Amino acid sequence: MPEPVIRAENLVKAYRAKGRPDFVAVDGLSFEVAPGESFGLLGPNGAGKSTTMKMVGAVSTRTSGDLSILGLDPDRYGPEIRSRLGVVPQQDNLDGELNARENLYVYGRYFGMPGKECKQKAEELLAFAQLEDRATHKVDQLSGGMKRRLTIARGLINDPRILLLDEPTTGLDPQARHVLWDRLFRLKERGTTLVLTTHYMDEAEQLCDRLIVVDKGRIMAEGTPATLIRQHSSREVAEVRFGSQHNERIAAQLAGFGDRVEVLPDRILVYAHDGEGVLARIADAGLEPLTSLVRRSSLEDVFLRLTGRSLIE
Template identity: 70%
Template sequence: MIVAKALTKTYGDFKAVDAIDFKVKRGEAFGLLGPNGAGKSTTMRMIGATLQRSGGDLQILGKDPNTHGPEIRAHLGVVPQQDNLDRELKVWENLFIYGRYFGLSRKFLKAKVEELIGFVKLEDKRDVKVDALSGGMKRRLTIARGLVNEPEILMLDEPTTGLDPQARHVLWDRLFRLKEQGVTLVITTHYMDEAEQLCDRLIVMDKGKIMAEGSPAELIRDYSSREVVEVRFGSAKNAEVAPHLEGLGERIEVLPDRILIYAENGEQVLHQITTKGFEPLTSLVRRSSLEDVFLRLTGRTLVD
């Protein structure tokens, strides 16, 4: 569906996207994971055929977005990071008018709009102005709007940024449904849990480059250990204690607020720490996540 080769976008001397390669297959949920400013949104806009690339090759559904923008966009659904709904219009009108942009008939849209309102569970908000919706509802409406042309690819840029946990789960649930229906999803996020939940395969981006590629499980297997022990000795003492913990587990990361020890068996490591005579203020044994993969690859956390 999407093939990028040495895809590049420069602004003056700044390389926002630096010669990246990736492919997205039909029906796949593909993620771009990375911190803010990694080049995810820029990549998305090039895929969305609204931003011209500076170099490399890009094919969407077999065509070049630089020359076939409208054709490609006719098959895309776009959910931008910033909601750009019409606040003066009602919920149903936002969907209806967006469908009209594609030239879809009023008759078709009448049914489609009701279907989509049901899909994103906004039935009781149908005749309400967008201004009166919560952040989560607006985001759901934007997703519904992106589906009005029955797209081949639905692109979501930071779909749950700024939403509360409950609203995120409602949204994830809807995206799972779409995935089950065979819609290809392309998602950017800086939330590792979101990437783990939604993506079949992802690329980890930083500073315009791809740091790693694979399924969440593969990435964790390749770049991290099975478990992680997080211990805190207080911000002043972490660096002091860290050298004494060397040799425990496979690898140690010292962050300002905590020490992470990567190991196959976390409980065992925690036990070893206490037998060495160190008493952490708090301790936690958890499974490795993509956050750890990112830390390993870049030396930084995702929210840095």
Template identity: 85%
Template sequence: MPAPVIAATDLVKTYRVKGKPDFVAVDGLSFEVAPGESFGLLGPNGAGKSTTMKMIGAVSTRTGGSLKILGLDPDRYGPEIRSRLGVVPQQDNLDGELNARENLYIYGRYFGLPAKVCHQKADELLAFAQLQDKAKSKVDELSGGMKRRLTIARGLINDPRILLLDEPTTGLDPQARHILWDRLFRLKERGTTLVLTTHYMDEAEQLCDRLVVVDHGKIMAEGTPASLIREHSSREVLEVRFGSDRNAEVAPHLEGVGERVDVLPDRILIYTHDGDAALAALAERSLHPVTSLVRRSSLEDVFLRLTGRSLIE
């Protein structure tokens, strides 16, 4: 087995808060990432995902535990590690006064790449991001999806061993998200190691070979998307709505329908191996929801089972 490119053991990060106990953002995370793997940190806002990414990116020191990036300690070898990483931050931080090509060229110069190499790589990455026709467009003239693809292209200018993506598709429309996913699939095929944070269940299922579910700085579960769903949820889920003021009232009458029932503010989830059979069972009890939907289980259901709340809360 090749050595992991990222190895964390009992990783801890705390922040001092004046007049209050220290805030624990990351609380004993342990995981490894193999070369060429697409690894995800899945969880709600405030779970500790971005804090973990900052430590991996060698821009935030850890409070405790062990962390090795490409075999090096980021607290001691920050510049060496950062030179071999690509970073796509949560918010695009492109230079709005420069055009798309200039953003790539100047970023390459920050890494000490020769001017000729920067010109060549800028053209290659614009093609990769499908932005050739926008090479001379100012950043402020680009759409949100184009800016995101340009930010990813910029993160690849130094041929990184690892590409860190912090919530890469937040705020994008469905079409832009799918275009971005395609670009990331191509990076996986080239052998680039991807580490991404997201609170979108479909994104994690699409992009991650393996992931950890994180909440309150702790790992709740770890595995492939398929294995987590098999372990923590049923094959199908029946979603029903009786009206927001009636869901809680109807819930006690659902006992014995499916394997588990979760009552959310806007709907009821019935976990079962046969969603159509569960819906028929409701009709037999003279329970007629306003809307109903049978779907396969997802990582959202896994997180709901583990934490009692939705990923997007």
């Protein structure tokens, strides 16, 4: 087996506040990432995902535990590690005074790349990001999806061994998200190691070979998306709505209609192998939901099962 490009063992990050107990943002995470793998950290806002990414990116020191990036300790070899990483931050930090091509060229120069190489690489990355026709446009003239693609292209200027993506599609419309996913699929096919954080379960299922589900700084589960769904949920889910004032009462009547029943503020979830069969039983019982649907189980259901709450709050 190839040597992991990232290895974390009992990784802890605590923030000290005067007169108050330490706030533990990351609480003993252990995981490994193989070369060429697409690895995800899935969890709600505040779960510790971004803090973990900062430690992996060698821009934040750990409180305790062991961490190795490309065989190096990020607390001791930060500059060497950062030179071999690509970073796509949660918020776009492109230079608004420069156009798309100039943003790539200038960033390449920060890495000490010769001007001729920067120009060539910028043109390649503009094509990769489908932004050739926007090369001379200032950043403010680009849509949100275009800015994200440009930010990803910029993170690739130094041919990184690992690309870190923090919430890559937050705030984008569905069409822009799918275009961005396509660009990331192409990177996977090239063998680039991707490490991404997200609280979108469909994004994790689409992009991640393997992932950890994180909540309150701790790992709740680890595995491939399909394995996690198989281990922690049923094949299908029947969603029914009877109105927020009636869901709790009616949920008690649905006990035994499936493997388990979850009550959310706006709907009831019945987990079962046959979702349509559940709806038929509900109708036979004389119950008439306001709305109903059957869908396959997702990572959202895994998180709900493990933590008792929804991913997006």
